[in-house]
Amino acid sequence: MTGTGQAAFDALMSFTRQTMALSAVAGRTAWDQETMMPRGAAPQRAEEMGALESMLHARRTDPRIGEWLAAAQAPDAAGQAQLRLIRRDYARNVKVPADLAAEIARVTSLSQGQWAEARADRDFSAFAPVLDQVLQLRRQEADALRAGEAGQSRYDALLQDYEPGMTAAELETMFGALRPRLVDLRACVLDAEGEAPRLSGPFDEAAQMRLTEEIARAFGYDFAHGRIDTAVHPFSSGSGLDVRITTRTSAADPLGAIYSTIHEVGHAAYEQGIDRAYLLTPLGQGVSMGVHESQSRLYENQLGRSPAFCGWLYGRMRxxxxxxxxxxxxxxxxxxxxxxxxxxRTEADEVHYNLHVLLRFDLERALIAGELQAADLEAAWNDRFAADFGIEVDHAAHGVLQDVHWSVGLFGYFPTYALGNVYAGCLFAALRSAVPDWEEALSRGEATRATAWLRESLQRHGGLRPPRETVEAATGAPVSEGPLLDYLEDKFHRLYGL
Structure with missing residues (x-):
């Protein structure tokens, strides 16, 4: 490696660390908007977010990045992976005009607040105009990103922000294989289940928060580098040394808070578990949203909803x-x-959950393609939901307004939830083989036996490998929907004596 190559690499990494530090500040500002910000501050916050995005976009498209990339020589495999990710992001960032990036940040910041108000009022018509603005901007962004990419659709262009290397066609094939067995399993369980037990409360919400903190610790969440707050829509934010989560409570249903917390701890544990040597670099964050969801869904479902853990949780609930x-x-x-x-969707059982995601996947592809307009979305949602689930949508907060994602322009994000379930199925099969006493430990409320394997096998590597390779390196097997479907059928057959 030449001295010039090393110098270019060092300069590039120093510049990238500063950009990622500023991006973390922007992320914390977004966290504040969801948890602490007074409602009246929304217009000013939108301007602030637009200004931050303008500054970040200027750094991400700085011509020196191209010069450093051309000259840089990586010292090792991790350095080569850093260059691969920086090169990929730079190629995408330079395609998006700075004024468009700033306008997207400004409008989506405003849109998020308007979504929350419309959701509270159950009034989609109040939100549709701003959603149309978000859509128009994202379509423009997609057209910019796919320039020079022969045959790439708008949706595939946006999908790369969440699951690099994946295409809608690949997802459609995978989801097509999921649907028939899920629908059959649903029919079998609903026929056999009868009247399932239900909790009766009320359940003190302060006590719920204390219990969720205890559970978060049991799953390995590091409170020295994190915290739990409440928000309308639970989420995880941050990476490295500052990773925060939110949950929401209801006096009528403590399971919502408990399992939202476990889900977000899965996200947070991934970020907290990445090798500290990668801090504030492209390798120092989750490699994709699909892999991220594999952690949150595995924590929540295969571990948190296992009979073994439920036995311990039952005692703590009482x-x-x-x-x-x-x-x-x-x-x-x-x-x-x-x-x-x-x-x-967020309250759906494991059998129904992916069917909720498939609905959103199809609708958002039509929205981005321009085949479906914002004004017509509520009717399209309600028709599709009735066809897929056999019940009518009673109001918009239970339908098209329930998720925050489209309000902030996250088109291409939803399919990663189902993809994450597929990845989680593969990882769980490997975990059971590698950690034979995982159930016995969970029956005592000790989840770290299982989560330690995930940290060592997957989480610590961050973005070192592409998403699919990350999962396959951890499991030693190709990615397939089969393990997830086998797990679901085995679990629910046992629970309901099918």
Whole structure:
């Protein structure tokens, strides 16, 4: 390696670290908007977010990056991976005009607040005009990104921000293989289930927060580098030494807070677990949203909803809240895993969950392609939901307004939830083989036996490998939807004696 090559690499990495530090500040500002910001500050915050994005876009498209990339020589495999990711992002960033990037940041910051108000009022018509603005901007961005990419669709261009290397056609094939077995399993369970047990409360919300903190610790969340707050829509934010999560509570249903927390801890543990040598570099964050979701969904479902963990949680629930209306750990496990047709994706059971995602995947592809307009989205959603789930949408907050994603322009994000479930199925099969006593530990409320394997096998590597390779390196097997479907069928057959 020449001295010039080393110098170019060092200069590039120093510049990148500063950019990523500024990006982390912008991310913390977005966290504040969701958790602490007074509602009246929204117009000013939109201007602030636009200004931050203008500055970041200027850095991400700085011509010196191209010069450094041309001259840089990586000292090792990790350095080569850094260059690969920087080169990929730079090639995309220079295609997006600076004024468009700033306008997207400004409008989506405003849109998020308007979505929250429309959701509270159950009024999609109040949100449709700003959603149309977001759509127009994202379509422009997609057209800029796919310039020079022969045959690439708008949707595929946006998808690369969330799952690099993936295409809508590949997802459609995978989801097409998921749907028939999921629909068959749903029919079997609903026929056999009868009246599933239900918790009876109320459940003190302050006590829920104390219990969620205890559970977060049990799953390995590091409070020295994180915190739990409340928000309308639970999320995880940050990386490295500052990784925060939110949850939401309801006096009628403590399971929402518990499992939202476990889900977000999965995201947070991934970011906290990445090798500190990669801090504030492209390798120092989750490699894709699909891989990210594999962690959150595996923590929440394969571990958190396992009969073993449910047995421990049942005891803690009774200690915390007293009588909860359920007489045994076995009944509690059935309550936690109750299969029920409902409106809300984040509250959906494992059998229904991917069907919710597939609905969104199809609708957002039509929106980005221009085949579906914002004004017509609510009717399209309601028709599709009735066809897929057999029930009518009663109001917009239970339908098209339930998720924050489209308000902030995250088109291409939704399919990574189902892809994450597929990845989680593959990882869980490998985990059970590698950690034979995982269930026994979970029955004592000790999740770290399983999560330590995930940290060593996958999380610590961050962005070192492309997404699919990251999962395949951890499991030693090719990615397939088969392990997920096998896990679901085995679990629910056992729970409901099918």
């Amino acid at each position: 200690e915390t809240f007293g009588e909860i209306g359920i007489g045994s750990a076995e009944e509690f496990a059935r309550a936690v895993n109750r299969v029920e047709t409902g409106h809300i």
